[in-house]
Amino acid sequence: MKKTFLELEPELCNPETAYFHILPIPYEGTVCFGKGTDEGPDAILAVSDQMEYIDEETLYPFYKRGVFTCDPIPAAETPREEMERIEETVRRLDLFRPDRFPIALGGEHSVSGPIIRVASEKYDDLSVLQFDAHSDLRDAFGPGGRDSHASVMARALDCVETVVQVGIRSFSEEDLERFPKQVENFLTPTMLEDDFDGCAEHALTRLSKNVYITVDMDAFDPAVAPGVGTPEPGGLSWRQVVRFIQAVVAAKNVVGADVVETAPLGGRHLVTEFAAARLVAKIMTAVGRKKAF
Numbered sequence: 001m002k003k004t005f006l007e008l009e010p011e012l013c014n015p016e017t018a019y020f021h022i023l024p025i026p027y028e029g030t031v032c033f034g035k036g037t038d039e040g041p042d043a044i045l046a047v048s049d050q051m052e053y054i055d056e057e058t059l060y061p062f063y064k065r066g067v068f069t070c071d072p073i074p075a076a077e078t079p080r081e082e083m084e085r086i087e088e089t090v091r092r093l094d095l096f097r098p099d100r101f102p103i104a105l106g107g108e109h110s111v112s113g114p115i116i117r118v119a120s121e122k123y124d125d126l127s128v129l130q131f132d133a134h135s136d137l138r139d140a141f142g143p144g145g146r147d148s149h150a151s152v153m154a155r156a157l158d159c160v161e162t163v164v165q166v167g168i169r170s171f172s173e174e175d176l177e178r179f180p181k182q183v184e185n186f187l188t189p190t191m192l193e194d195d196f197d198g199c200a201e202h203a204l205t206r207l208s209k210n211v212y213i214t215v216d217m218d219a220f221d222p223a224v225a226p227g228v229g230t231p232e233p234g235g236l237s238w239r240q241v242v243r244f245i246q247a248v249v250a251a252k253n254v255v256g257a258d259v260v261e262t263a264p265l266g267g268r269h270l271v272t273e274f275a276a277a278r279l280v281a282k283i284m285t286a287v288g289r290k291k292a293f
């Protein structure tokens, strides 16, 4: 049977009336090191109904706006075909309709590229807020070329003017040469530790009115999310990421999000998929409380 986020009663997962649309994208085609992100969406859906359905900070019942889980996008043969398939699906399902809020579940990070492309056509003045250990700014990398997971923010910058990158602690010389100004949009874990409010304020001045959020689970410290392909020490805490998202949702019009790069460790090591599912619930809470209708 098809897995759905929260396994809700039929009236709460009607695609016509549900506000939140979960889009599982179990794709891994360009990853050259730690593998398993294609199992991420299923693992997140499988643990989602083990959460409580009420937010502990706000007492907001985030499920009540309705949550529809779309059919997973079947993986394509080549990275290019996959990107086209995602773009076509997001368009066909009309996921950026004003009365819908899409949350995609990856899958490797390249899947965000075509979603951001569609969002940038729907919304003028779109910027991207990325949580990630890696800047992902290479113009092309490895087997995926320009559609590599390591190039996804270069692809985002093809469509939007600004990408603010939070949690960054791994980038190449080439990134800095190609995007010399981008360093002003890097907010490293050290910067957040020293001055969280200053960092959030800086992000708000950089981001435009409409914002798309992409979360690579390796932005978190590996203690929070160990099941990722390329773990990097010294990452963000749970509360830093949640508070940052809450601050941006409060100040901007957040139009959609994705949570990618969960690579389940298997067995009883469910920490990462639980963190991803809870993060989706935190995003739903922040967005759902603000956009009351």
Ligand SMILES: [Mn+2]
Pocket (backbone or CB within 6 Å): 109, 132, 133, 134, 136, 149, 216
């Ligand atoms: Mn990434």
